Amino acid sequence: MESQFGIANVWTQGDFVTRAVAILLLAMSLASWIVIVIKALDIIKFKKHARTAQDFWHSEDFAAALSKLGNDPTNPFRHLALEGREATAHHRNTKAHLHDSLDVSDWVTRCLRNCIDEFTARIQSGLAILASVGSTAPFIGLFGTVWGIYHALLAIGTSGQSTIDKVAGPIGEALIMTALGLAVAIPAVLGYNALVRGNKSILNGLNSFAHDLHAYFVTGARVNAGEPGKVLPMKKGN
DSSP: OOOSHHHHHHHHHHHHHHHHHHHHHHHHHHHHHHHHHHHHHHHHHHHHHHHHHHTTTTTSSSHHHHHOOSOOOOOOOHHHHHHHHHHHHHHHHHOGGGGGGGGGHHHHHHHEEEEEEEEHHHHHTTHHHHHHHHHHHHHHHHHHHHHHHHHHHHHHHHOOOOHHHHHHHHHHHHHHHHHHHHHHHHHHHHHHHHHHHHHHHHHHHHHHHHHHHHHHHHEEEEESSSSSSSSOBOOOOO
16 A cells, blocks of 8 residues: 555645644644643742742741741742731821721731732633644544645546545545644643643642731731631741
């Protein structure tokens, strides 16, 4: 059988539409892997920050605790601590704004929540690409298959030869497009699910840290997670 299966044959024997579909699938695959790698590295970094944040409360004052979070400006735990401190100082030192109608607890809660929402939007950026690729790539590959089979049947009809050795090659090459679509979609779906789980773990830790920060800035002590209602004192620092 002279015809050989393979992506090379699909490219050389395919028309403009077939090649465009192949290029589109390649671009979608590259975009997916770029997002997966970048976001996976971010999750590893943020989990390392989360482990560092566990030592935050084992400090004599706020300044010493803040130094334990390092100087990385992308550290969400450090940014949250700074945001809470600035919100508390702003509320204490300003008396002529509308937010003065809120007590310090509501004001700090609002500022910490805005900070967490901004971080959530940042770590979730790019996931829409994976979701789109995972949901559309199989159908794009299927379109390439249907288009290739259609032109293969036209060529067979024109030549007047319908033996198995003449049919298997062109149709088999067209079916490769479906396999390509699945090869693009499966990593995107798996990567999306893994990144969502990683983001959820980081956000849970960040929300817990924000809860303790809120208690500290409002009452001067951290809520003891092991004994509800108890607090662990730590001197305030500027």
